[in-house]
Amino acid sequence: MKKIVLLFWLVISMQLWGMEINGNYSNFLYYKSAMKSGSEVRITPDEGGKVGAVWSRNMFDLSKDFHFEYEICLGSKGIQDIESLKKIYPGLNMAPQYIDDHNNVDIGADGMAFAFKSSDYKYVNYGEAGQYIGYDNYGSPKIFEKSFGVKFDTYTNPGYDPKFLKEDGERDLIKDHIAFIAKGKIGTINGSAFSGNDFYQAIPEMEDGEWHKVTFDWDALSKTFTYTFKDGMTTYTNTYHGDIVQEYLGGRYAYFGFTSSTGQWMNEHKIRNPEVRGTIPTDDYKLHIEKEVVDEKIYELGDTIKYKITITNPGSEDLIDIKLKDGKNISDEELVSDITLEKDTWIELGAGKSVVTYGTKQVTQADIDEGSVIRTAAVVATKKDSNPVELLYAAAEVRVKTMQRNEFTVSNTPVITDKDSKSVVTEYTKVGDIVTYTVALTNTGNTTLKDIVITDTNKVDGIILDKTELVPSETATGTVTHAITQADLDA
Ligand SMILES: [Ca+2]
Ligand SMILES: [Ca+2]
Ligand SMILES: [Ca+2]
Incomplete structure (x- = not known):
């Protein structure tokens, strides 16, 4: 018999020792809230006060070019009007600078960072939650002093990003932004590693629930680092001209990864579909x-x-x-x-x-x-x-x-009760006789059936099953009664 090989997947990781990587590199170590979920990597869940990070197991050699691309999702929580928010959170007291001129509050936060960290930081993996996006930390020294990257910031922290508040008289809190980051500073009033206005750019809305393709390219010869962020038909891009190895990393070998956080407000942050071209140092891998x-x-x-x-x-x-x-x-x-x-x-x-x-x-x-x-x-x-x-390391x-059979059977048994004698009869004969329909739905497959509702009840509305989720062999039942009308008798 011919084997059905298409239904069976066997994936063996790349052989990684001292060579060029050219493929779907997802050989990460996971920290705090970060976890692999199928083909996606979730960095933070949609919960407040979380921080997560993933870092490559291997160092990459930045004396060579690299090209990294991923799809990232920054969650689907955008803005909400303050009145409906107060109904969800009674007693919510938002300072006025968090409320925009349309009475909306930004309820999605805080974003993600893509970064390279020095080979010194094998055991340093994440900073603080909230506005720090898992990359920055309170006070100094900064834990990622030798690092360089890009942040996708989805929350303008009033009092922390004054340039956005200053230039935007409407205090538009829905304005998300992408910026270069370095030296462990997330880029706030406390200081950015960069000056001027060209290291960041505003994006109308990144928390749209969509997957956005991002790329990060390093040209080792011309010393340029370029990122792109795709938003529908628009691609945002910016290039840093300078030697990130000498200026920020202090050495050619660096780990790369993503960090993310949530704070008072939150969003799920995820990455998927990696495509990586880069070089792992020859001495780094002999396992x-x-x-x-x-x-x-x-x-x-x-x-x-x-x-x-x-x-x-x-x-x-x-x-x-x-x-x-x-x-x-x-x-x-x-x-x-x-x-x-x-x-x-x-x-x-x-x-x-x-x-x-x-x-x-x-x-x-x-x-x-x-x-x-x-x-x-x-x-x-x-x-x-x-x-x-x-x-x-190696992984x-x-x-x-696994075999999935999504199968079920439905039975519908009507029982007729005579309205006068209250006894069960074989057919209805007068207005007011009661027909009781009992619907039974049995899970005859081997998967758990979820969110079961009966929508077609054959003219008898309102059957509600006693269960909406069935494990294999389990049965859900529901009954509905119908009083015979003159129209039924005439039919
Ligand atoms: Ca937001
Ligand atoms: Ca922010
Ligand atoms: Ca936003």
């Missing part, structure tokens, strides 16, 4: 991981997925203290995984050597509902005798399809 599914098939509820994981040291130096994780997000803060590894630590991995282990996972109802299982194996190792300690992601 490789490969992950594959042992039994290729479409998985059913209760099945056990078995993964084979091979970790290789293709370099010429010995590695020690090898640690393996496998799970959904593989952030440094993820403590629980649903993958059981046979072995997850090794004392030493000699030059040219490989080790093999296996991981297993049971397919749950959530996996069936999801349609696939995506898990990432990530390994960290230490270069033997390195001082300072040099860590190596591989595998996606396995």
Whole structure:
């Protein structure tokens, strides 16, 4: 029999050691609120006071050109009028400078930053929430002193961005902006790394719920950094002319990533569809991981997925203290995984050597509902005798399809009650006899059915089911009664 290979996906990460990256680089480490969700990376949820960040596992070499592109979504909360807002938040007391001349308040915040950080900052990953967008921090010194990037700021903080308030007499709070950022300063009254008026530009509305393509390009020869932000038919762009390596990063090797935050007001911030061309320093990577599914098939509820994981040291130096994780997000803060590894630590991995282990996972109802299982194996190792300690990373992601059957049956049983005798009869004969329809909807598939409503009730309106969500084999029922009319008798 011919195998249905199209329904099965196997994704093995790029082999990353000392080479050019040219592909969908999503080899991030996740911090605070950031997490991978299917093919998207959510940096912050739509909740107040959050901060999140993702940073590349590898350093990139900025003595070479790079081109990065992503799609970003800055959420869908724009503005709301103050009166309806007070109904949602009784007792809300907004200072007048937060309310524009049309009585609207900006309720979407705070935005995202794309940045390069110095190789010194392997363990420095995020700043404060709110106006700091996870890139800046209170007071000084700045945690990302050696950094450079671009912010997509969706909240004009009155008192913090005076240039926007000054130049815009209407105090238009819906005005979002994009600006170059550096030295760990998000660009406020407390100071920006830049002066003049050409390092930022206003965008009418970035919190429109849409995915916006963004690109970041570095031309190492002409020393220019250019970003673009696509908004419908319009593309906004700006170029920084200067040596970002010498002026801001203090070295050619840098990590890149996104930071984001929310404050009193909030939005969900996400990225997807990475496309990266750049160069990883040759000495940075001599560790490789490969992950594959042992039994290729479409998985059913209760099945056990078995993964084979091979970790290789293709370099010429010995590695020690090898640690393996496998799970959904593989952030440094993820403590629980649903993958059981046979072995997850090794004392030493000699030059040219490989080790093999296996991981297993049971397919749950959530996996069936999801349609696939995506898990990432990530390994960290230490270069033997390195001082300072040099860590190596590698990761591989595998996606396995799960079988989905969205099926259900509906039955509709009418019962007729004689209005005088109150007894059940086989047919109605007079005005006022009662027909009780009982509709039963049974989930005969293997996925969870959600948001169930009956819209076509065959002339009998108003059936409300007792459940709107059904796990497999579960039944929802609803009844409605109809009193026989003269018209029914005449029909
Ligand atoms: Ca906003
Ligand atoms: Ca802001
Ligand atoms: Ca906005």
